[in-house]
Amino acid sequence: MLKKADFRDVVVEMLRRAETNLPDDVLRVLRRSGKRERSPIAKLHFELMMKNLELAKKFWAPICQDTGTFTFFVQFGRGLKLNFDLEKTIGEAVALATREVPLRPSVVDPITRKPAKPNTGRGQPAVHIELVGGKRLQVDLLVKGAGTENWGRLFMLRPVEGPRAIERAVLLTLTEAWGRPCPPTVVGVGVGGSMETAPLLAKRALLRPLDRQNPDPTLAKLERQIERAANRTGIGPMGLGGETTVLRVLIERAVCHAASLPVAIALQCWPARRAKAKLVGGRLKVVEP
Amino acid sequence: MTKLTPPLSEGDIRRLRAGDLVTITGRIVTARDKAHVRITKGRKSPVGLRGGVIYHCGPLAKRTPKGWQILSAGPTTSARMDPMQVEFVKRTGVRALIGKGGVNEEIAGQLAKLGCVYLAFTGGAGVIAARAIEKIEKILWEDLGPAEAIWVLRVRNFGPLVVAVDTRGNNLYLREKR
Known part of the structure; x- marks a missing residue:
C-alpha cells in the first residue's frame, strides 16, 4: 500500500529536482543547438544558459527565480489501493517544497492579486488524474514560469x-x-x-x-x-x-x-523543467531528472 | 566589455551602442509591476534613483538567521512594465534598465530621448545573477511581498549584459523583423 508520507516526500523531491536540474534530453538538445549558433550574442546566451545550469546543479539552487506554477499528470493503476487524498497530498507537497527548496511564492488570487497560501489554492497545483490498467503509477510534473x-x-x-x-x-x-x-x-x-x-x-x-x-x-x-x-x-x-x-x-x-x-x-522556456516519478520495485521513485 | 559603475552620467550612457557587452559593479535596484504602479502614480521612490540602474526582477530569497539570502534572481519580462516605463524613467531619472524580452519600439524611442539604455540579461540565468550579488543593502516596500518589493543590491561584475536598446534608437529586438 502506498503511504501518504512517502508519496508526499517523492513529490517534494520531484519539485526540488525539477527546479534545480534539467532532464538529460533537454541538456543534449541545448548543447547541440548552442553549437549551431554563429552570432556572438546568441553564443553568449547559450554560454550563460549552460553555466547557469552548472551552478544551479552544484548549489541545488533554482535555475530561475520564477519557480513557476505546477501541473501534475498522474497515471494511476486501477489495481492499486489508496487510502489518502492524492490531490490534497500533492498540494501539501507543493506547500512543503515552497519552504524547503525553497520556491518563490508566486501564486495570487486573480481578482484581488493577494498572495494565495504558499503556492496553492483552488486549481493550483493543477492535477490531472488518469486511471490506467494494472498496478502502474506514474507522476509527471511540468513547471512553468509566467x-x-x-x-x-x-x-x-x-x-x-x-x-x-x-x-x-x-x-x-x-x-x-x-x-x-x-x-x-x-x-x-x-x-x-x-x-x-x-x-x-x-x-x-x-x-x-x-x-x-x-x-x-x-x-x-x-x-x-x-x-x-x-x-x-x-x-x-x-x-x-x-x-x-x-x-x-x-x-x-x-x-x-x-x-x-x-x-x-x-x-x-529554455529551462524546460519537468520531473517524473514511477514505481520501481514497488516503491515510488523520482526517475527524471 | 564595458564596466559600468552607477551612478551613471548621461555621457556614460550615450557612449553605449546596441550590441555592446557591459557588466555592472555597484548598486542596482529591483522593481516589478507594483513598484512601477506606485512610483508612476506619484509615490516618491524610497531610494534615490538618479543615474541609477533598475533591474526588472522578482528575486527568490530565503530567510536565514543572518537575514535574507538571494538564491535565484534572473530578469523578468520587461514588457509587463511597458505602459509605465517612460513615466517611471522621467520621474526617477534612472539611466539603465535591466530586463529580458525588451521594450516596444515606441518606448525604445522615448528612452533614447531621455538618455536611458535597455540592457538585456539572459532569462533563466537566476543563479549567475544571485552569485553576483555581494550584499542586500535594503529591502523597501516589503508590504508588496518579497517578489514585488524593492531590493537595493550591491553587485560585482553583474552580467554580461547586452546593450539591446541604445540612445540612438537602435533596438536589437527589432533587427530581425525589419
Missing part, C-alpha cells in the same frame, strides 16, 4: 485550412511573443479535441523527451516542418537573433468535430 505561460494561445481554425494553418498559428504565436517567453522555447501543440482539451494536449506534449521522434509519422513530419520554419524567423536566443528559436516542436492530436480545428499552443 514568462512562457503568458504566451500560450488557443486558435479555433477553419478545418479547410489544414496543416498549413497549424504552422501559421505556431509562427504567429512565436513572432508575437518574440524574446519574451525566454527562447529558444519548446513548443507544445495540441491539435484537435475541443477548446478545453486542446490546451491540455499541448501541455501533455511538453512532457515528451525532446530528442525522440514522434511515433506518429504524420505528426513527426509536421513537427520537423514547423521547427524549420520557426528557426527561420531568426528570433533566436532571448529574441536577440540567432539560429535557434525553438528547441523542439511537439504535437499531440485528438479527434474533433468535423466543423472545428482547435489548435492550442503551450510554449515552454
Whole structure:
C-alpha cells in the first residue's frame, strides 16, 4: 500500500529536482543547438544558459527565480489501493517544497492579486488524474514560469485550412511573443479535441523527451516542418537573433468535430523543467531528472 | 566589455551602442509591476534613483538567521512594465534598465530621448545573477511581498549584459523583423 508520507516526500523531491536540474534530453538538445549558433550574442546566451545550469546543479539552487506554477499528470493503476487524498497530498507537497527548496511564492488570487497560501489554492497545483490498467503509477510534473505561460494561445481554425494553418498559428504565436517567453522555447501543440482539451494536449506534449521522434509519422513530419520554419524567423536566443528559436516542436492530436480545428499552443522556456516519478520495485521513485 | 559603475552620467550612457557587452559593479535596484504602479502614480521612490540602474526582477530569497539570502534572481519580462516605463524613467531619472524580452519600439524611442539604455540579461540565468550579488543593502516596500518589493543590491561584475536598446534608437529586438 502506498503511504501518504512517502508519496508526499517523492513529490517534494520531484519539485526540488525539477527546479534545480534539467532532464538529460533537454541538456543534449541545448548543447547541440548552442553549437549551431554563429552570432556572438546568441553564443553568449547559450554560454550563460549552460553555466547557469552548472551552478544551479552544484548549489541545488533554482535555475530561475520564477519557480513557476505546477501541473501534475498522474497515471494511476486501477489495481492499486489508496487510502489518502492524492490531490490534497500533492498540494501539501507543493506547500512543503515552497519552504524547503525553497520556491518563490508566486501564486495570487486573480481578482484581488493577494498572495494565495504558499503556492496553492483552488486549481493550483493543477492535477490531472488518469486511471490506467494494472498496478502502474506514474507522476509527471511540468513547471512553468509566467514568462512562457503568458504566451500560450488557443486558435479555433477553419478545418479547410489544414496543416498549413497549424504552422501559421505556431509562427504567429512565436513572432508575437518574440524574446519574451525566454527562447529558444519548446513548443507544445495540441491539435484537435475541443477548446478545453486542446490546451491540455499541448501541455501533455511538453512532457515528451525532446530528442525522440514522434511515433506518429504524420505528426513527426509536421513537427520537423514547423521547427524549420520557426528557426527561420531568426528570433533566436532571448529574441536577440540567432539560429535557434525553438528547441523542439511537439504535437499531440485528438479527434474533433468535423466543423472545428482547435489548435492550442503551450510554449515552454529554455529551462524546460519537468520531473517524473514511477514505481520501481514497488516503491515510488523520482526517475527524471 | 564595458564596466559600468552607477551612478551613471548621461555621457556614460550615450557612449553605449546596441550590441555592446557591459557588466555592472555597484548598486542596482529591483522593481516589478507594483513598484512601477506606485512610483508612476506619484509615490516618491524610497531610494534615490538618479543615474541609477533598475533591474526588472522578482528575486527568490530565503530567510536565514543572518537575514535574507538571494538564491535565484534572473530578469523578468520587461514588457509587463511597458505602459509605465517612460513615466517611471522621467520621474526617477534612472539611466539603465535591466530586463529580458525588451521594450516596444515606441518606448525604445522615448528612452533614447531621455538618455536611458535597455540592457538585456539572459532569462533563466537566476543563479549567475544571485552569485553576483555581494550584499542586500535594503529591502523597501516589503508590504508588496518579497517578489514585488524593492531590493537595493550591491553587485560585482553583474552580467554580461547586452546593450539591446541604445540612445540612438537602435533596438536589437527589432533587427530581425525589419
